[in-house]
Amino acid sequence: MERDLILTDDDFTQxxxxxxxxxxxxLAEHKREMVYSRLAKRLRHHGLTRFSDYLARLARQPEAREWEAFTNALTTNLTAFFREMHHFPLLADHVRQSSGPVRVWSAAASSGEEPYSIAMTLLETLGQRAADARIVATDIDTEALERARAGVYPIEQVRKLDEDRVKRFFHKGKGRHEGLARVRPEVSALVEFQALNLLAPQWSIKGPFDAIFCRNIMIYFDKTTQARILERFAPLLKPNGLLFAGHSENFSYISKVFRLRGQTVYTLADHR
Structure with a gap:
């Protein structure tokens, strides 16, 4: 395939x-095509033809907004409402037995489907108590977070939900908004979105949380990074709090801080 932009081996390594x-x-070696296609838009935006010139531009401006665009471009956002469905009844059972205001952290919120699914679960489970519940939804991808804050989704994506949930939690668009659906204010009111890099030396959020959802993001980190993040999660959870992982993630062999409770759900190892 002929390319109009030059990506050398050294560029890809950098x-x-x-x-x-x-x-x-x-990023694995086989991700070269993905890197080319995703960053090509940034090079064209700046009128560049060589990836080396783009990388030099980043190096000259360590605080530039372009670093944000670089990171956004290489971040994968694959999500859906009530993805890994079995987690949400477990969350419902857990918060039903809790006392005090419920707090949940969605640590890889992407475009919002996960935290809004959590919010719907809390509204269904807690009744009037849900008014005091809060969901902190974070992600490194600022563009995805903007879409999440808007809370507007293609109707085809929303129609996959139970019909009662669609009626209760979404407004269907009309006129020029035909084909779209927006989460209702009572859902979005429970969620606070903010940008956060899990690798940052300090996190702006404070615990304790009844549950932390960190699903399908750890697979992009090496084991050392995974272990460090898990150790930082531990003090942010309530003693009986739950940590939800993705279906392809296994933390049991990475950290002794958590023990598997079952179905990719973990609790603190020192809690019985």
Missing amino acids: IRKLIYQRAGIV
């Missing part, structure tokens, strides 16, 4: 190094 330093993401 990009892999930079995204690991910036976001902890480990």
Whole structure:
């Protein structure tokens, strides 16, 4: 395939190094085509034809907004409402037995489907108590977070939900908004979105949380990074709090801080 932009082996090596330093993401050798296609838009935006010139531009401006665009471009956002459905009844059972205001952290919120699914679960489960519940939804991808804050989704995506949920939690668009659906204010009111890099030396959020959802993001980190993040999660959880992982993630062999409760759900190892 003929390309109009020049990506050398050295460029690709440097990009892999930079995204690991910036976001902890480990890019495999076979991701070269993905890197080319995603960053090509940034090069064209700046009128550049060589990836080396783009990387030099980043190096000259360590505080530039372009670093944000670079990170956004290489971040994968694959999500859906009530993805890994079995987690949400477990969350419902857990918060039903809790006392005090419920707090949940969605640590890889992407475009909002996960935190809004959590919010719907809390509204269904807690009744009037849900008014005091809060969901902190964070992600490194600022563009995805903007879409999440808007809370507007293609109707085809929303129609996959139970019909009662669609009626209760979404407004269907009309006129020029035909084909779209927006989450209702009572859902979005429970969620606070903010940008956060899990590799940052300090996190702006405070616990304790009844549950932390960190699903399908750890697979992009190496084991050392995974262990460090898990150790930082521990003090942010309530003693009986739950940590939800993705279906392809296994933390049991990475950290002794958590023990598997079952179905990719973990509790603190010292809690019985």
